[in-house]
Amino acid sequence: MKFRPITLFLTFLSSLCPLPPLLAQNPPQRAIAITIDDLPAANANGMTGTEIVEMTSKLLATLRDQKVPAVGFVNERKLYKQGEVDDRIKALNLWLDNGFELGNHTFNHFSLNKVTLSAWEDDVIRGEVVTRILLARHNMKMRYLRHPYLDTGRDLQTRREAEAFLVDRGYCIAPVTMDAWDWMYAPVYEDARKHGDTALQQQLVSSYLTYTGVVFDYYEKFSKDLIGYEPKQILLLHGNWLEADHIGELVDMLRKRGYKFVTLEDALNDAAYSMPDDFIGEEGTNWLDHWAITRGHPPLNTPVFPQWVNDRYMALPKPPPEPPVF
Numbered sequence: 001m002k003f004r005p006i007t008l009f010l011t012f013l014s015s016l017c018p019l020p021p022l023l024a025q026n027p028p029q030r031a032i033a034i035t036i037d038d039l040p041a042a043n044a045n046g047m048t049g050t051e052i053v054e055m056t057s058k059l060l061a062t063l064r065d066q067k068v069p070a071v072g073f074v075n076e077r078k079l080y081k082q083g084e085v086d087d088r089i090k091a092l093n094l095w096l097d098n099g100f101e102l103g104n105h106t107f108n109h110f111s112l113n114k115v116t117l118s119a120w121e122d123d124v125i126r127g128e129v130v131t132r133i134l135l136a137r138h139n140m141k142m143r144y145l146r147h148p149y150l151d152t153g154r155d156l157q158t159r160r161e162a163e164a165f166l167v168d169r170g171y172c173i174a175p176v177t178m179d180a181w182d183w184m185y186a187p188v189y190e191d192a193r194k195h196g197d198t199a200l201q202q203q204l205v206s207s208y209l210t211y212t213g214v215v216f217d218y219y220e221k222f223s224k225d226l227i228g229y230e231p232k233q234i235l236l237l238h239g240n241w242l243e244a245d246h247i248g249e250l251v252d253m254l255r256k257r258g259y260k261f262v263t264l265e266d267a268l269n270d271a272a273y274s275m276p277d278d279f280i281g282e283e284g285t286n287w288l289d290h291w292a293i294t295r296g297h298p299p300l301n302t303p304v305f306p307q308w309v310n311d312r313y314m315a316l317p318k319p320p321p322e323p324p325v326f
C-alpha cells in the first residue's frame, strides 16, 4: 500500500483524539452519543433569556434523570442580547452544573463551505471565549468542535487545513451519524406551542419520532452494509422546545431499539471514526455518508423527509437574517 501524506495526516489526527482499538468489535448492544447543537437555543433570537433557561432546565432534567450523557455545542453570538446576557450564560452553566459537557459550534455559525478559511478560523476562536471560562470553572477543558451545517469544507485542501488548525487548538471534531432533522420540525412545533395548538404539536411529535425510526432503520442497515457492523452512533439534536418537551420519548424509543447511551468520548473510541474520509461538499451529510462516498458508494434511496412538515416549515414567517458579526 502506498503511504500517502493523507494517511500520515489521519494517523497524526488520531494520535491526538482518543485512540480507537485496532479492530472493530461487534458491540454487545447498540450504543449512541447524544449531541445538541445551537446553544443556548436554536431560536435564541426569538426567545427571552428566562424562556431559554426554562427550556434548558426541562431538557436537562430529563437527560439527567434518564442518565443520558450529552455534549452541547455553543454559538456564543447568541449570548449577546441586551439585558439578557446573564440569563443566557446561566443556561450554559446549567449544562455544566448538571454534569454535561459543552463544545464549540463557532461564534456566528458560519459554514466552512461559504466563508474563507481565515474567517472561519477566526469564528472558531471567537466562539471559545465564554465557554472556555465556564468550562474552566468546572475543571473542564474545551475539546470538541462541531462544524456548522456539518459543512467540513468546499475542497479537500480547505478541509485538511481547517482540521490541522483545529487539532493545533486542541480540538477533536465531533462527527454525526444520525440526524432526523429536528431543526426543521422545531420552528413549526414552537409556533404551534405559542398558539396553543396541541393537536398540531402532537402530530409533529408523532411524525418526528416516526421519521427518526425511519432514519435509524436506514442508517443501521447502511452501517452494516458499509463497514460490517453498527458503530457507536452519534445523534445530532438541537436546543429547542421540541426536544425539551419530548426528548424522554426519543430516549425511550432508542432504548427499545437496543441502544445504550454513551459519552461522545466513548463513541469516538469506535474504530469507525478513524476510517478514511475525503468527503467534500454540501450541508447535512453525515459521516456514514462521508465514508460511503469516500469509497465510491454514495447512499441511495435515503429516507424522504415528510413533505407536510417541510411545507409547514417553509410557510412560517422567517425573521430577516442577522448580519454576521466580524
Ligand SMILES: [Zn+2]
Pocket (backbone or CB within 6 Å): 037, 038, 105, 109, 148, 149
Ligand atoms: Zn448548528
